[in-house]
Amino acid sequence: MPSQTPVASWLAANLRPAQNVRVTRPATTRMKKTNAELIPLSRPHYRRQMIGDKARATITERKTRLDGSVVDYVCEPLVVEPGRRAVVRYVSERDRPIKGSDLVLRKGTVTIGHFWTDRPYSVYHWLEQGKTIALYINVATDTTIDAAAIAYRDLVVDVLIRPSGAIEILDEDELPPSIEPRYRLAIAKAIEACVTEGRRLYAEVERETLAVLRT
Numbered sequence: 001m002p003s004q005t006p007v008a009s010w011l012a013a014n015l016r017p018a019q020n021v022r023v024t025r026p027a028t029t030r031m032k033k034t035n036a037e038l039i040p041l042s043r044p045h046y047r048r049q050m051i052g053d054k055a056r057a058t059i060t061e062r063k064t065r066l067d068g069s070v071v072d073y074v075c076e077p078l079v080v081e082p083g084r085r086a087v088v089r090y091v092s093e094r095d096r097p098i099k100g101s102d103l104v105l106r107k108g109t110v111t112i113g114h115f116w117t118d119r120p121y122s123v124y125h126w127l128e129q130g131k132t133i134a135l136y137i138n139v140a141t142d143t144t145i146d147a148a149a150i151a152y153r154d155l156v157v158d159v160l161i162r163p164s165g166a167i168e169i170l171d172e173d174e175l176p177p178s179i180e181p182r183y184r185l186a187i188a189k190a191i192e193a194c195v196t197e198g199r200r201l202y203a204e205v206e207r208e209t210l211a212v213l214r215t
Contacts, residue, residue: 059088061113062151063140066176066183075113078212082146087212088113100170101160103134112209115150117143120186121159121193122152123201125209135161135205139190141183157187159194161202167194 059077064070075088092109105126112125120141126133137159143152156175160168
């Protein structure tokens with residue numbers, strides 16, 4: 001029997017079996033986040049395409065990878081509560097398949113990104129014609145939020161929650177073996193929250209998205 005990866009081992013030891021939880025291991029190399037159109041700028045910095053042609057206020061989403069590399073994304077802020085939470089929006093410019101799943105984000109898909117400073121994850125809420133396609137949970141830690149930027153450390157693992165309640169754990173086989181214990185703990189907590197409280201999280205994000213889009 002093949003050895004279990006760290007997150008799979010944690011799941012086996014700490015969670016009850018769940019028929020709708022699936023750990024996905026893509027056969028190909030991990031690609032960059034597919035939740036938005038990325039337009040390269042002069043350095044490791046990307047601009048997320050905004051809705052409409054009018055100039056809008058922006059906020060930077062700054063992702064620091066485990067290897068220390070940094071990528072910036074410039075987003076449209078919808079809600080910014082410094083030190084607490086933020087909500088941003090952007091739109092897909094073309095069709096984008098989500099690696100490790102059968103999901104394809106069609107051109108025009110709206111992404112509402114939800115960030116918190118006290119949670120080990122952020123959530124990208126994907127909508128097509130106002131209907132939820134899925135929630136894409138990005139496991140992260142050390143999140144900070146101010147008027148200029150949302151910064152966090154990306155912890156590789158992602159979780160996909162479908163409208164049916166099905167849960168897919170992505171990329172956990174790409175965790176480096178030398179990952180720090182505190183990061184391993186953050187990953188375990190994020191996965192536990194998704195698996196045990198997925199429906200509550202799903203309802204919360206849909207409610208918050210609706211609230212900000214109505215304002």
